[in-house]
Amino acid sequence: MTTLVCCLDRDSTVTTATGLTPPVVGWEAVRSLVTDVGLTDPEATTVNCLLEALRVTRDLNDSGTDAIVAVVSAGPPGTTAPDRAVADQIDELTADYDLTATVVVTGTTDDERLLPVIESRLQVDGVDRVVVRQARDIESAYYLLKQFLADEELRTTVLVPLGISLLLVPALLLWFSPAVALAGLAALLGTAVLYKGLGIDEYVGRLPEVSRELLYSGQMSVVTYVTAAGLTIVGLFSGGLAVTPLSVTPAPLSAAVFLHSSSPWLTFAGVTAATGRLLDRLIADSALPTAMLSLPAGVLAIGIITRGFTGYLLAIGLRVGSLDLAPIHRLAVFVGVGVLVSLVGVRAATALETQTSESMTK
Known part of the structure; x- marks a missing residue:
């Protein structure tokens, strides 16, 4: 069982410089190629690729792996199907040396276009890409740009x-x-x-499919989602109309006015949407987790507390019968009511979930 250390030469530098017919096999043959190719074109990256192939072969043999080095070259430019010549050379090497795997050594990104040809015939245990140190930044930038444009x-x-x-x-x-x-x-x-x-693009991409499923399934959430969308639009318009006359008002105060005016509508929109999901699960006789059961109450509680804080920032009081409450007292009332609504929602959700579990057990 032999491992092939394969040096790829897609631009036919070896064939042009030496006149040899590929593949070139063996340590001494490849080592002599280094001199021949180097004397013909000292700036060729193929010289570094050949040296790296020799180094990898030496390391594999030292570690106890039976390795043989070879150089495969594409047909000369202008020939028909130049990469087919590489496939024929790999088939020839496989038949002659009983190859089981290969380590591919490449010198340029163009050489890597031959990898599918190699992988279709031999198991590729590794790809060693040689980058000349002096040209590392330029070569790496070119490689990354090419990979980027291919994605x-x-x-x-x-x-x-x-x-x-x-x-x-x-x-x-x-x-x-x-x-x-x-x-x-x-x-x-x-x-x-x-x-x-x-990840908004993923949600937008799934929106047509989800909408089609909701329409065809006849779920209540279709109506509640549309209602919630309408309430949201009304809330945004309400907040915008409330802020419009305040052209010289500081931004924090304008934000408080916007939230104070739009929070009831936005809260009802959230409660409506959450209730629609809850009704779908009830109609389908599906299990109702506590989080889903308590969601409408939680959304309502958040809306009440938000309304309380924005009212406090705007110094809005509260009149209960003949009693006038200062803004800080009003804030306390709203926060208390919000917490109470949340606790009631969680308590009711827990009790309903327990009752449902017991009925299913019976």
Whole structure:
């Protein structure tokens, strides 16, 4: 059983420099190639590739592995199917030396295009890519750029937003000031990064399928989700209308006004959506975990507490009958009610889950 240390020469440097017919097999034959190729073209990366193949062969033999070194070369440029010549050479070597595996040594990224040919005939135990030290930065940059351009997902994620941004720059500079154009460009790139980084593209991609399944299954969540979306839109508009007259108000105060006005609508939207999921599970007679049962109460509690804090920031009091409560007292009431709603929701969810488990056991 022999391991082949295969030096790939796709650009036919060996054939052109020496006139030999590949494959070239054996330690002495390959070592003489180093001199021949080096004298013909001292700058050729094939010289380093040959030396690395000899080193790997020596190390394998020293470790007790029966290894043989060979150089395979593609057909001369202009010939028909030059890579086919490499396949024939590998078949010849396999038949002559009873090869079981190979370690491939490459000198350029172009040589690596022959790897599928090798892998289809022999087990590849390793790929040793030789990069000349003086050209490491340039070669590595070229290799990474080539790999990047070959990855379709990376191209669409990075190059498409960048291309759109570059196309928009002239239009933005034509209609707006450089500062506005730069801000718009940064916002577009930031949106693209967040869109991909947060995985929003995956949710958007699944949205048609999920919507189709919900419509065909006749679930209650279809209605509740649409209702929740409508409540969310109303809440955002309500908050925006509340902030519109406050053009000179500081940003923190404007944010408090927006949340105070929109929080009831957004809270009802969350409760509606959570209730729809809960009703679907009840209709399907599925097991109801405590977290799902207590979710509507939790969302309602968060909305009540948010309303209390925004009211406190806006110094809004509360009148209960003939009693007027100061903003700090109003905040305490809202926080207390929110905590109470959350506790009641968790308690009811736990009791309902226990009752359901007992009925299923019986």
